[in-house]
Amino acid sequence: MSKVRQVDLGTPAVPGEASVNVVVDGMPVNVPAGTSVMRAAATAGVDIPRLCATDSLEPFGSCRLCLVEVDGRPGTPASCTTPCSPGMTVRTQTPRLEKLRRGVMELYISDHPLDCLTCPANGDCELQDMAGVVGLRDVRYGLDGANHLDGATDDSNPYFSFDDSKCIACSRCVRACGEVQGTFALTIAGRGFGSRVTAGAGESFMGSECVSCGACVQACPTSTLQEKSVIELGVPTRSVKTTCAYCGVGCSFVAEMRGDEVVRMVPDKDGGANAGHSCVKGRFAWGYATHRDRQLEPMVRERITDPWRAVSWDEAIAHAAQGLTKIQAKHGVGAIGGITSSRCTNEEVFVVQKMIRAAFGNNNVDTCARVCHSPTGYGLKQTFGTSAGTQDFESVAHADVVVVIGANPTDGHPVFASRLKRRLREGAELVVIDPRRIDLVRSPHIEAAEHLQLQPGTNVAIVNALSHVVVTEGLVDRAFVAERCEADSFAEWEQFIALEENSPEATSGITGVPADAVRRAARLYATAGNAAIYYGLGVTEHSQGSTMVMGMANLAMATGNIGRTGVGVNPLRGQNNVQGSCDMGSFPHELPGYRHVSDPAVRAIFEAVWGTTIDPEPGLRIPNMFDAAIAGRYLGMFIQGEDIAQSDPNVAHVKAALGSLELLVVQDLFLNETAKFAHVFLPGTSFLEKDGTFTNAERRINRVRPVMAPKCGKQEWQVACELATAMGYPMDYAHSSEIMDEIAATTPTFARVSFKRLDAEGSLQWPCNDAAPHGTRIMHVDGFVRGKGHFVDTPFVPTDERTNRNYPLILTTGRILSQYNVGAQTRRTPNVQWHHEDVVEIHVHDAETRGISTGDPVTITSRVGETVLRARVSDRMPQGVVYTTFHYPGSGANVVTTEYSDWATNCPEYKVTAVELAPTSRVPVTDEEMHAQHQPVAGRS
Amino acid sequence: MSGEPRPCVDSPTEPGVAPAPASLVRMANQIASNAAHKPHDVAVQRTADHLREFWHPSMIRTLESYVASGGEGLGPIALEAVATLR
Known part of the structure; x- marks a missing residue:
């Protein structure tokens, strides 16, 4: 693919139907009311010169380059800040405008280094482009006057530099930091000619509040803010659209390349999840993919105290297959199993769970989602009927009240946090339920209406108290409940939740939260209009994680906050493909699409395609695997891209389990902590090498496209296929697209998903089938997936982990x-x-x-x-x-x-x-x- | 894409895979505690249903054996729930 130049229409889109007709340079164009002349012109194919305008930012009108003439109006207004009016006739190229623009450009260039040929942005500089567009041929003012050419360079950030000498003070970086990112780390210090971009209160970028999201670098029209990788390597020559492999937001990026070397990752403006924004990890922290620690050769050893021995792929796979088969022959089919990874693609995960179910012959497959969002899967399936969040990320722009529970989006899901903060700055109210005072509680231009600073482990008591207020103060949306929910389960729940033990006053002693604050928060949520819940692992990683998920679902249903834009119950998923790894049948009791293994009709679908029988009983979960290993009953394990010896709780127990195994096969990029216990190491692929799909927290299936060949020589799904084949169950696909075809053929919610359709549509949110051929933005719009919404009683049961004098x-x-x-x-x-x-x-x-x-x-x-x-x-x-x-x-x-x-x-x-x-x-x-x-x-x- | 049909190699749920009883007792009691607000019979049924739906058969069998040997540490709801699984 050649280099992608992302389209920029100058000012943001205005929502609404196209209803205003204008004529630009003789060309008629129809745009929504409120659209700028600049955007209307760009829509008509007329690019008006500009420097301070870009369509990710509100118009600013400072550069004076985008001046136009409007018939019947005096002067030359800035097209970026002038809205279209019906019948308007605009001229963008006249002798007067040309003269004005050339004069403006002359002033800019008179205070700008003339080093274009050696500038890192040469060929990728809007200032350079505009000089050409306006036909600048001469600068009359010389360089003898006052200028900024000796401006200092701030190299403090590891990923980008700020060269003050090249700054034209257009404020795009300052506005991007505020409007897009919501951090407000940058400002313009000084006045008039002395105006300069400044980080913090005159600090370095690293010393300021800057979070290195890259929005300023993306917005800069010159090389003032420039990626160091571009300075070092040069301007990219080709690009590939792909998906970030960090958090569950799943940002789309354009990987800009020179040959097979990544020069920079640029957030994709067309990305459904991120709409052109990024965070420090996705934007800049991809260097690990080529880090010297990558282990690129397969290795084996007899004992974990032996040195590793690098071997061929064939030998490593044969070693693993023979070892696993030997364990089964001696200890039974169920003595082995495996774990899939939420960092791997849907296709890689599907193939590994297939290998375990079909080649290993058991359901001992689990996934790292076990330790993060498995309660989401359980709780939302019980109440709504499907194990997924209800909204797309864009939905938050329509929320009137947002409740953030047990999540820290500015750290964990920063690109979503930027969307959220934008909505909060527009006036939506915020309730934070968290033991810690996370940044969202009070940050620039944002202050939570309520911060319910509860004691850890008391989530269920709080959600019950919120629902108690809703029920006892007459705030239930009776019409919604009557139409959309089960009458009997609601009646039972209503009786339960109205019990005095669930009141804010009664639970205050448990939670530590004053009752009046809980009552205010409940009223705010129930009467908001559109109220949305966003939550994270602070909800799920508790002894009552599943209960809390159901408690939130109860609250949303009781107040009618489900089934439309701006509302919902939304898990913020931890890893890039947590949703996908769960969708793909990684849990020991469920086949792909969250269908229980005990259902003969579902098993029959897979048995027909896979040509083998499937165990009708659930397999072992990860903690059960550990316990069984220590008991000497579970002896062989395949671990795909997960470091359980660091990430799972009580690692002494985990290490004891891993040390008890006769054969541990680890597939990973690095020799991680878990690999210290491995007998076979199979090198994996980074997201830059993978060819497949990730599914993010909004059920959005995004393509992951390889920008370079697998450094270890094989795609991970190929390795799983070869291992299964070596164990006597042949598995073979010509391309990962065939795996997605098999997923679509066997999983109703993916029925209309294919690589071809993803390439054509950009992304698809499941369910994507005949009923929803272009996917589903919002779930449960006309009815819950399970039919009627199901209320579940959620009694608070304290955790067994208690503080005492020794552990206070x-x-x-x-x-x-x-x-x-x-x-x-x-x-x-x-x-x-x-x-x-x-x-x-x-x-x-x-x-x-x-x-x-x-x-x-x-x-x-x-x-x-x-x-x-x-x-x-x-x-x-x-x-x-x-x-x-x-x-x-x-x-x-x-x-x-x-x-x-x-x-x-x-x-x-x-x-x-x-x-x-x-x-x-x-x-x-x-x-x-x-x-x-x-x-x-x-x-x- | 796949080979010839073949049966499972063996009984896929042979005894012996289950974790040790102490861990199973704790988990079973925890499930029962979260159903304990319901009338006793309903709580027992819910606990049993959950075990049946999510637990590996060998875990259930291990717990059944443990109950047969006295079931020390199991609460009344969990004890009865395990009994209904037979």
Whole structure:
């Protein structure tokens, strides 16, 4: 594919029907009321010269280059800020305009370095383009006067530089930081000729509040803000549209390339999930794909204490197949299993679960979604009938009240957070339910109407209290409930939720949240018009994670906040393909499309295509696999792209389980913590090499297109097929598109999905079938998937993990903006400059009583383990609660988390661990020390 | 895409795969606790249904054996639920 030049119509689209007719340079055009003359002209195919305008930003009218003449009106208005009016006749090219524009350009160029040939933006510079467009041939003013040519360059950001000498003060970067990203880190300091772009209060970019999202770089019309990769490598020559492999937002990107080398990743304006925006990870942190730590050769060893031995693919696959087959022969079919990865494509996941069900002959397949959003799958299926969020991301732009529960979108899902913040700045109200004072509670131009700062582990009590207010204060949407929901389950639930024990006053003692705040939040939500719930792992990773999901669904149904734009119950998925890996049948009790293995009709569909019988009983979940391994009953395992020895709770238990296996096969990019226990290592592919699809949190299926050949020589689905074949069950596809064809043929919600249709339509949101051939933006519009909405009683049951005198604090875990999960990717990028070690945040009072100051190493001790981290005293934490991340293996956050889990799904209770902190003279384990624990590869230094 | 039809190699749910009883007891009690607000019979039925739908058969059989040997630590709802699975 040749390089894509993204279309820019100058000013944002205006919603509504095209109803205003104007004529631009003799060409008639019909646009919605309020559309700018600039955009109307561009729609008619007339590009008006401009510098300060771009269609991702509101018009500003500062550059004076886009002047036009309008018949019957005096002067030369700026086309970007002039709305079209009916019958308007516009001229964009007249002698007067040409003279004006040339004069303006002359002034710009008189204060701009004339180094175009050596400038990194040569050929990709709007200033250069405009100089050509206006026919600038001479600059009369010379360079002797005052200028900014000696402006300094700020190289503090690892990914882009700011060269003040090239800045034309168009404010596009400042506006992008505010309007698009919502951080407001940039400003124009000074006045008149002295106006200059400034980060923070005159700080460097790294020293400011800048979150390195890249919106300013994207908006800059010159090379003032320029990717360092472009400075180093040159302007890209070709591009490929693909999908980010970080969080569940699933941003679309244009990978801009030179040969097979990525020069930069540019957010795709046509991307349904991100609409041209990005975050620091997707935009910049892709260097891990070519990091020297990539393990590109298959390897085997007999014992985990042996050095690794690099072997051919054939030998590695034969070794794995023979080992797995031998275990089954000796210990039974059920003695092996595997785990699929939410970082892999739908096609790769589908093939691995097929391998396990068809070649292994059992249902011992689970996925890393077990430890994040499995309660979402359970809870939404019980209540609504399908295991997925209800809205697209754009829906939040129509919400009047947004409730964010147990999620930290500005860190975990930053591109969605930018959409949300834009809506909040427009006036929507915000309720945050979280033990921590996350950034959304109070940030530039945003302040939550209510922050219900509950005790960890009391979500269900809070949601019950909210629903109690709705029911007892007459705020139920009776018409919606009568039409759309089950009468009997609603009646039962209404009686339950009205019990005094669920009132805000009664639950206040449990949650720590004042009753009046709960009542205000409930009234706000129930009377909003459009009220939407967005939630994250702070909901699911609890002993009542599934109950909480059902509690939120109850609340949404009772208030009629389901089935239209601006409302809904929306999980913010952790990894890029959590939704997809669940859709693809990764759970041990469900075949693709969330259909239970016990259903003979469903099994028959797959048995006919796969030519084998399928076990009608559920298989083992991940925690069950660990327990069975330690009991000596589960002995062989295939792990696809997941580092369970770092990410799963109580890693001592996990490591004991992995160490009990006779054969562990790990497929990954890197020799991770789990690989320390592996006998076979199969190299994997990065998202830049994959050819398939990811499904994001809004059920949007996006293409992942390879921009380079697999560095290890094979696509991951090919490896799974070869392993299955070597075990006696032939699996073969000519291309990954054939796997999607098989998914579509067997899974009704994917029936009309194919690579061809995805290429034609950009993306498709499932269900995508004959009833919805172009996919489904909003779920449950005319009726719930299950028919009538089902209310479920949600009694609060406290977790068994309790604080006491020995463990008086509650530890909760999460992630931050610059790092991602176990850090395997982001730790291998310059993102480490923002976060080079995990720290534990502690309230000032708790710190003071323990003699802890910021920077001090402290032991964190729980009932299952102990680790050492440095402390950060923070008023974001409530008293009695501490917080850390798990991005570095040495930090051992999951050394202390326990095996307590959600009652319905066994999703671990990461968010509640009773601990004690104490100062120590020990120091945290470094990344290098953890890496040194790997056995060497034979023959290598 | 796939080979000739073939049956499962063996009984896919042979005993012996299940985790140790202590873990199963904890999980079963937890399921029962979340149904305990219902009338006893309904709570037992819900617990049993959940076990049947989501648990590996060998886990259920291990728990059944554990109940047969006394079922120490299992609450009354879980105990009865396991009994109904036979």
